[in-house]
Amino acid sequence: xxxxxxxxxxxxxxxxxxxxxxxxxxxxxxxxxxxxxxxxxxxxxxxxxxxxxxxxxxxxxxxxxxxxxxxxxxxxxxxxxxxxxxxxxxxxxxxxxxxxxxxxxxxxxxxxxxxxxxxxxxxxxxxxxxxxxxxxxxxxxxxxxxxxxxxxxxxxxxxxxxxxxxxxxxxxxxxxxxxxxxxxxxxxxxxxxxxxxxxxxxxxxxxxxxxxxxxxxxxxxxxxxxxxxxxxxxxxxxxxxxxxxxxxxxxxxxxxxxxxxxxxxxxxxxxxxxxxxxxxxxxxxxxxxxxxxxxxxxxxxxxxxxxxxxxxxxxxxxxxxxxxxxxxxxxxxxxxxxxxxxxxxxxxxxxxxxxxxxxxxxxxxxxxxxxxxxxxxxxxxxxxxxxxxxxxxxxxxxxxxxxxxxxxxxxxxxxxxxxxxxxxxxxxxxxxxxxxxxxxxx
Ligand code: CA
Numbered sequence: 001x002x003x004x005x006x007x008x009x010x011x012x013x014x015x016x017x018x019x020x021x022x023x024x025x026x027x028x029x030x031x032x033x034x035x036x037x038x039x040x041x042x043x044x045x046x047x048x049x050x051x052x053x054x055x056x057x058x059x060x061x062x063x064x065x066x067x068x069x070x071x072x073x074x075x076x077x078x079x080x081x082x083x084x085x086x087x088x089x090x091x092x093x094x095x096x097x098x099x100x101x102x103x104x105x106x107x108x109x110x111x112x113x114x115x116x117x118x119x120x121x122x123x124x125x126x127x128x129x130x131x132x133x134x135x136x137x138x139x140x141x142x143x144x145x146x147x148x149x150x151x152x153x154x155x156x157x158x159x160x161x162x163x164x165x166x167x168x169x170x171x172x173x174x175x176x177x178x179x180x181x182x183x184x185x186x187x188x189x190x191x192x193x194x195x196x197x198x199x200x201x202x203x204x205x206x207x208x209x210x211x212x213x214x215x216x217x218x219x220x221x222x223x224x225x226x227x228x229x230x231x232x233x234x235x236x237x238x239x240x241x242x243x244x245x246x247x248x249x250x251x252x253x254x255x256x257x258x259x260x261x262x263x264x265x266x267x268x269x270x271x272x273x274x275x276x277x278x279x280x281x282x283x284x285x286x287x288x289x290x291x292x293x294x295x296x297x298x299x300x301x302x303x304x305x306x307x308x309x310x311x312x313x314x315x316x317x318x319x320x321x322x323x324x325x326x327x328x329x330x331x332x333x334x335x336x337x338x339x340x341x342x343x344x345x346x347x348x349x350x351x352x353x354x355x356x357x358x359x360x361x362x363x364x365x366x367x368x369x370x371x372x373x374x375x376x377x378x379x380x381x382x383x384x385x386x387x388x389x390x391x392x393x394x395x396x397x398x399x400x401x402x403x404x405x406x407x408x409x410x411x412x413x414x415x416x417x418x419x420x421x422x423x424x425x426x427x428x429x430x431x432x433x434x435x436x437x438x439x440x441x442x
Contacts, residue, residue: 005092012095016047022415029262032117035109040071052107062086072121077226078352116261120353128158129359132333137374156334156342162254169419175426176255180238192426193236196394199360200370203231206354213347218292221337227263230402230419260419272406273298299335305404312397327368331361396425
């Protein structure tokens, strides 16, 4: 629902917000931060600053104070969209009307000096696979004749991931150690992953939950979605290839996932909802529980996604990051509402703060791929960095950074903040294990 908070003419008395690439007053994302010498608390990003919501909870009486007093946003996510919208309207009024500046100024903190935390306690993390071009590209590498399995166009494919290893942007990723089997070898070897990859995804924050046994109807699904962050679902392709049959990914995925710190709310994203791309001719119409005309009319997101990379050598020589990909959230074959409806149709209960990954989002063009696996054709065609270095997969010291922009004509563009991490060498004590062979690139 579009209201005055989306007005492109609205400006903030926080000067850095006006024209800010990520956090103009039209965004107002929610997160958890600690100011210098302070404890964690809820905040909203405004320009280069963070406004302390706990400190001004008495001015935000549209939601109960306890929803703004904890060290995680679960209670706030559990509130109705109506209440979150009222909070947004109040925040937008406070930050645009100059008369509130004297009261609020002391509760604004320079974001550069704050520490950010995971915005919510993530009880469960599910990873879907709705990026159809990614699924097709990966499928082609495995099964050139039938890249998509027959269930793909009937079911939003997903699996249960691991919530405990989700970390905030900036935390280094330790290269995982495990089993892999070389193509012509009868037995596996043990050692650091030699095929470490990133996956460009969006993550959907669940708002209000549903009781066990009570599915969320697709027409109600939007009431259970609170917001979106960026997600890098790091993947060890060599472990994955060996372990995934018959039950799906396990240690190849659960060692670390990186998310951006801010929850960009569904209310902020309202102007950027667009029609879901029509299914190509010949594709089946989904079963009724997955179909809603209103969802088809506005269930997709006009969000552009970018991946950049630096190597250690690039940073040493001050070489600018190399763009690896410019992708788009409209590559989702299934909508977020279809993901929620499918997840709960068997009675499975979602809880506030649960996190649903979309799966890797690649476009159908070579410049819009969401993983190295696709870009390098499973390592056969390495990319070249400005330093002349080549990469089939990630080496220690490489940094992958995601950014995103929700953009549409007539509205102010909003962003998500950074989602980045550096790969660091695997756990030292494994180095002495005899069976641990060295990393080979190609
Ligand atoms: Ca994934």
